[in-house]
Amino acid sequence: xxxxxxxxxxxxxxxxxxxxxxxxxxxxxxxxxxxxxxxxxxxxxxxxxxxxxxxxxxxxxxxxxxxxxxxxxxxxxxxxxxxxxxxxxxxxxxxxxxxxxxxxxxxxxxxxxxxxxxxxxxxxxxxxxxxxxxxxxxxxxxxxxxxxxxxxxxxxxxxxxxxxxxxxxxxxxxxxxxxxxxxxxxxxxxxxxxxxxxxxxxxxxxxxxxxxxxxxxxxxxxxxxxxxxxxxxxxxxxxxxxxxxxxxxxxxxxxxxxxxxxxxxxxxxxxxxxxxxxxxxxxxxxxxxxxxxxxxxxxxxxxxxxxxxxxxxxxxxxxxxxxxxxxxxxxxxxxxxxxxxxxxxxxxxxxxxxxxxxxxxxxxxxxxxxxxxxxxxxxxxxxxxxxxxxxxxxxxxxxxxxxxxxxxxxxxxxxxxxxxxxxxxxxxxxxxxxxxxxxxxxxxxxxxxxxxxxxxxxxxxxxxxxxxxxxxxxxxxxxxxxxxxxxxxxxxxxxxxxxxxxxxxxxxxxxxxxxxxxxxxxxxxxxxxxxxxxxxxxxxxxxxxxxxxxxxxxxxxxxxxxxxxxxxxxxxxxxxxxxxxxxxxxxxxxxxxxxxxxxxxxxxxxxxx
Numbered sequence: 286x287x288x289x290x291x292x293x294x295x296x297x298x299x300x301x302x303x304x305x306x307x308x309x310x311x312x313x314x315x316x317x318x319x320x321x322x323x324x325x326x327x328x329x330x331x332x333x334x335x336x337x338x339x340x341x342x343x344x345x346x347x348x349x350x351x352x353x354x355x356x357x358x359x360x361x362x363x364x365x366x367x368x369x370x371x372x373x374x375x376x377x378x379x380x381x382x383x384x385x386x387x388x389x390x391x392x393x394x395x396x397x398x399x400x401x402x403x404x405x406x407x408x409x410x411x412x413x414x415x416x417x418x419x420x421x422x423x424x425x426x427x428x429x430x431x432x433x434x435x436x437x438x439x440x441x442x443x444x445x446x447x448x449x450x451x452x453x454x455x456x457x458x459x460x461x462x463x464x465x466x467x468x469x470x471x472x473x474x475x476x477x478x479x480x481x482x483x484x485x486x487x488x489x490x491x492x493x494x495x496x497x498x499x500x501x502x503x504x505x506x507x508x509x510x511x512x513x514x515x516x517x518x519x520x521x522x523x524x525x526x527x528x529x530x531x532x533x534x535x536x537x538x539x540x541x542x543x544x545x546x547x548x549x550x551x552x553x554x555x556x557x558x559x560x561x562x563x564x565x566x567x568x569x570x571x572x573x574x575x576x577x578x579x580x581x582x583x584x585x586x587x588x589x590x591x592x593x594x595x596x597x598x599x600x601x602x603x604x605x606x607x608x609x610x611x612x613x614x615x616x617x618x619x620x621x622x623x624x625x626x627x628x629x630x631x632x633x634x635x636x637x638x639x640x641x642x643x644x645x646x647x648x649x650x651x652x653x654x655x656x657x658x659x660x661x662x663x664x665x666x667x668x669x670x671x672x673x674x675x676x677x678x679x680x681x682x683x684x685x686x687x688x689x690x691x692x693x694x695x696x697x698x699x700x701x702x703x704x705x706x707x708x709x710x711x712x713x714x715x716x717x718x719x720x721x722x723x724x725x726x727x728x729x730x731x732x733x734x735x736x737x738x739x740x741x742x743x744x745x746x747x748x749x750x751x752x753x754x755x756x757x758x759x760x761x762x763x764x765x766x767x768x769x770x771x772x773x774x775x776x777x778x779x780x781x782x783x784x785x786x787x788x789x790x791x792x793x794x795x796x797x798x799x800x801x802x803x804x805x806x807x808x809x810x811x812x813x814x815x816x817x818x819x820x821x822x823x824x825x826x827x828x829x830x831x832x833x834x835x836x837x838x839x840x841x842x843x844x845x846x847x848x849x850x851x852x853x854x855x856x857x858x859x860x861x862x863x864x865x866x867x868x869x870x871x872x873x874x875x876x877x878x879x880x881x882x883x884x885x886x887x888x889x890x891x892x893x894x
Contacts, residue, residue: 315618318398322391329384329391336380337450341458343373344589348462352585392438399431402625409629412697413656425500426624434617451600455593462590463582465574466567470594488545493616495541502534564591631699637716643723644673644708645804645835647694652703654689663689664858667703671851673804676836678846680879681855687839690855691807694837695724707805725803727827729810731794733785738767739774741793745801753800761796762825763789795827806831808838843883852876 319326346366354363404427407414415423459467505527571587574580582590652667664686671677679687692698693705696712704711707723715723733741742754749757754774758764766789770776778785778793785793798806808827824845831838840846847866854862854869854876861875869876 332384344592348585348589411630425503448600646673647671648706675850678849685855725798726807731790745797757796757800763792
């Protein structure tokens, strides 16, 4: 990798996915995707079979024209036979359109099922999965991998059935015409199948490499062309280096695309050339039979046989090519199945507990937590009680486990040991609906969708009226600002909300949480990145939001937690001190030292401002 390329995080942990299935098992799994649509596929099969039988009838009509109608000058019979050939062409075309419509519909439904299945499974994955996986990789699997399967999924089933039926019907018809010429025509078929299987394995390997490269390029685009990525690249003078890296990734992809397109192309072309030359071999064989004194086929039989043999060329080559495409597409299916096989670490219990009206009491009982089972504990032996309607502030140095404590209440992670209780019920026993209604989280990193202000706020409560939205905005002290915008609540916030300042985005996030109205509120350093003036405005909104709720505030600036009912000082993942502001100051321990640090920092910050 070039020295100026972007760093790449580690891939998802291998234990998140099941091991790759054996190839037969994988093929059976692919076939199961079509099971809900077997009725429609049966109709396609009937249409294909009927179309193939109708198409095979045409050479027999041609034989009768050459051997009977023309020599005997039977114009009536000639007209009927000619009309029959026209009807077979019309019927075959109509059947072909119908089978294409049905098979394409089935294929698109299967792709829809795959896309929604992968998306739903990713929505169930814990936060840890997304911290280890590049966003572009996830997007590539949903968009690129499934999109690349479109031709295989939408047409493969029909192609296999129609071509196989055409081949079988043609061979049976050829045997009925002349068994000697049939054996001559099919002598090289095992060799053709062997070549196709080898080409298929080669394309499968190249397809897997190509999709990985496409995922890498998608990840680079997602990271470097986001608003944050562009700002970082330009301010760090890395735009040219990123362009070079993208150029290299694109060049690698182009090379793999060429390999994928040309893999086995010459070998498949040789098959086509040999099969196209077989009619000449048939004519030679007929002459040889005549020279040997053996009864040769009639002229009509020979022409009909040559027509059938030429008709056999297209479905045979198509059948071999379809087999190649199926083998190549197994690499794509494997990548999708890897995501479908992910096992969510956080699941709803079989019989979840629903709380109709949560009061909001939070209790930590001997709680310990590790991000890495083999690593050091982030939290250890935490025992805290937050009565309903009261407030707890959590302070401490960076890395003490403050944010993790809040994440455990919202069940973004599960405890390693101990229990987190909401109204006396372990949060692991609660239904997801109860937990999301009961616990609201406002973090330092506010996320806004590229949508209108109203749509961003209504994300918390889709049924909220405009009056509800405005009331929430007033409570968050952002209504006047929004109302003054030219489009008001219909203003599009821009990618990740970059049309708004940090304080404005934070108040929008507060308004969104107010609209949801949770009895328990987790404030994860919601004002730590703001300037003093903006912090005061946001803090007033926070105070309004916290009124009457159980509030756990993870704080960096101690000025925001002085009035908390309890203050817990974390150090090394343990509760080092617990009490009110005055009690902890009188104790003269870690909290008092943090207050002295903040007091000393405030004049310096004011002077620099």
